Amino acid sequence: MKQSLLEVKGLRVAFGDKEVVHGIDFQIDQGEKLALVGESGSGKTVTALSLLRLAQNADVTGVANFAGEEGGAARDLLALPESKLRGIRGKEIAMIFQEPMTALNALYPVGDQIAEVLELHQALSARAAHEAAVQLLADTGIPEPARRARAFPHQLSGGQRQRAMIAMALACRPRLLLADEPTTALDVTVRAQILDLLTDLQRRYGMAVLLITHDLNLVRRFADRVAVMENGHLIEHGAVATVFDAPRHPYTRKLIDSRPQRDVAPVTARQAEPVLAAKSLRVIYPVPRPGFAGWFRKGEFVAVRGADFRIAPGETLGVVGESGSGKSTLALAALGLLKHQGELDVAGRRWNAGGASDRALRRVMQVVFQDPFSSLSPRMTVEQIVGEGLTVHAPELDAAARRTRSLDVLGQVGLTEAQFPALLDRYPHEFSGGQRQRLAVARALIVDPKLLVLDEPTSALDVTIQKQVLGLLQRLQRERGLSYLLITHDVEVIRAMAHQVIVMKDGAILESGPVGQVLDAPGHPYTQKLVAAALAD
Template sequence: MSAPLLDVRDLRVAFGGKEVVHGASFSIAPGEKLALVGESGSGKTVTALALLGLALNARLSGSALLAGRDGEPPLDLVSAPERRLLQIRGQDIAMIFQEPMTALNPLYTVGDQVAEVLQLKQGLGGRQAWDAAIEALAATGIPEPARRAHAYPHQLSGGQRQRAMIAMALACRPRLLLADEPTTALDVTLRVQILGLLADLQRQTGMAVLLITHDLNLVRRFADRVAVMENGHLVEQGAVDEVFAAPRHAYTRRLIDSRPARDVDEEAAGDQPALLRASGMEVGYSVPIPGFRGWFRRGEFVAVRGADFALAAGRTLGVVGESGSGKSTLALAALGLLPHRGTLDAAGRRWTGSPDADRGLRRQVQVVFQDPFSSLSPRMTVEEIVGEGLLVHEPQLGAPERRQRVLQALADVGLAEAQFPGLLDRYPHEFSGGQRQRLAIARALIVGPQLLVLDEPTSALDVTIQQQVLQLLQRLQREKGLAYLLITHDVDVIRAMAHEVLVMKDGQVLESGPVEQVLGRPSHAYTQALVAAAA
């Protein structure tokens, strides 16, 4: 074993007197890939930020010795002054943040942002830095790097933005890369591409990587060793194969066993009429035409073309595909929020576009959004959020009756006053991510819908919380006979929840049928790639 590049001993991090990382000890050898695994709030990201002095207002103790260059003595990152840490950041240790859209500056092109690092850290001139930035972008596999360098972050896809962040982090060839959930916001195939890219770059440069994630599939594919963190404690460490084959700690076993499990009624409503049916459905967006012709007319981008499907009560239709495939557009059309061509019937009726005429149908078709924190009003209490639908659809109810209905809806999703004193008067920020998603489900269920549109309902959640929410949705479907239109890019969620599947790419349905057929024996090359990426 070579001497460690980074040797962390008894690292403790506290905020305002409350310790959140409790004596973490681990090491990373040169060229090694270590995965730091745990749920949200376990202390993974705080640990990484503390190493670079980026945990604001934190009190640190312990040591984190970074090996010196060219015979220099090691540097203790915990006690190093800010001036020294400024030299280390980007040069010796770089970091890829979780969400590139918020980490990249929206006012500068990606080329300028990569070049800025090279100018500050390596003293390159403007022209040299720009040329080196294009080379760095090219190394990450961005197509047409010279042109993309002039693009702003919002003009790039999610995968391209993440590649731009990787180019920025690796521009100065650091010895250690801290990758904080670098693929969480990406589709399953893009996740595999980004991990493959990081592995290739790691082999080329010889850098070490500390991968922070809660995705165990990524750990299996990428890491040499794994360290498991629970509530600020490192509870288990070891080689990936050994830990996954024979986990010693109960928390590690729980993480490994948290893959979505299938528990649906396979025979539900097989001969019932469809609650949602589409035939030849198309959805298009008006777009400007460049040049002289755009003065007189606009063009059209067809986001969904020729979709055919049917969904009966008690069953789940999964729609899977990458970002930009048309999944969300299809869901918005099913909710009556986008005009469409062709046939689309929901609960035996058609959307008219009139709020008054569609009010009854809106009660039958409800939605649960991807991010419960942004879809729940921070200014409304739980009682106001969950009971809002009753004010619209059952205005004749008095306050006591409405409150009783709210309590029942909350109980249906596993939230009760006994568990959360003052539940009805609380606000969304007082709940965890999984609990907020339960609130969103209760808000949808309280008006008694027949069909729920689930738009990535678990993608923002940890694996154990994801498993709990999926089990809740499966139970509610069995008890209430609900139909689900499930939009996701997670093949494991489709396997657990769906009866039938639509596979979409570039607005077209490439393959459809029963879940065991489409995912078990995929016929289209794109479906095969999706299934292989999720294996």
């Protein structure tokens, strides 16, 4: 019989007079993988953070006994002094945070941040720690790990930042890994690599894993047991096969049934003037050259290689590929935020003409970013965030008219004052992840654009909220005749949303065409690999 590594009894977490976790019990055995699932706001992340007392301003009660090393006495994590707990964090219990852009320090290269953990807990020299950090990055599948170790977080793609976080968490070979959405930003092929890596390390070192996730396919593939949370209560738990094959609670059945559903209208204006068209689009980044030659001239990194595409009114073009394939760079170029070569026309007009011409085009095309937590200013109210575009593109409106327009568009995305009293005066942190994404959609819609660039719009959302947001986007497309440029690594989202799809790798378009043709009968080996990985997942 396995020894219990962590035993949690009566865990309660409250913020002020509001209790968000209501006396839950669970345990994790040595070498076991337990998945904690539930919607945004269910309390699963707060539960994990509370075990290491990382939930700020939280009142945490209960018992969390963590077994000592080599048969030592168990320690109650919730009762340990901070000095003792600091020695456990990162060494015996490590955590992979959900949002790497906010968890990583923007002022230091990622290699230095990983090396710092090794120097602190394993007393390695600076050189040895750096070499180990490079190897950890290589183990998580990051290409050119030595170069990436010198990069700052903003210089990495979303998937690469997530892999850097995983490397940092695994640095000291912890006995328990708290993994909060560890594969959220990863494409399907890299997700499989990371799962295989975690599984291999877990078996090799007897590491236990508490996996917090909204991805039920991930749970099926990775976990031994699953515990389901709703509104701070643990409502069902058991072996993965038992819970998935015969769920007892209606909420569990709701989660299992929440797969993206296709509900898009056919495109009737395919021959009309495209909302967005690109021809031979190239994006090149300058990069340092090694040695003496770098003093005089920089090298080049071609991020997008001669892309051709067009998006008709009311059409969705899906762009799929692995992290670093160039799909987000393509989106930034389409938005006029990166210098590019080739032709790029928005509603029949050329980008980068300068001045008022570009400003007018920005009203035609708006963007919804991958991570609403970092794309919404924490210092601005909902009224300021949503209404900001009107101050630029509709300066003739007074404050009362902007307020009315803001409430109207918020209602269109499913946020009303009946649900949220004083809605316009609230701040982003007062909303769940799915609600923040609705705010981001409202901010984009308020200037009546013709096209939305959707950069991984559902990657950070649980399955039920993902289904709701995709349904919202499908409804808005039908009602407004919107076009979408959809950037994602999720093949299922492409199936549900796109009319046309292009597949990218290393900056090049490998395959393109109608979504059914490309995904049901892929011609390129790389597309076949993506589709096969999605089916296996």
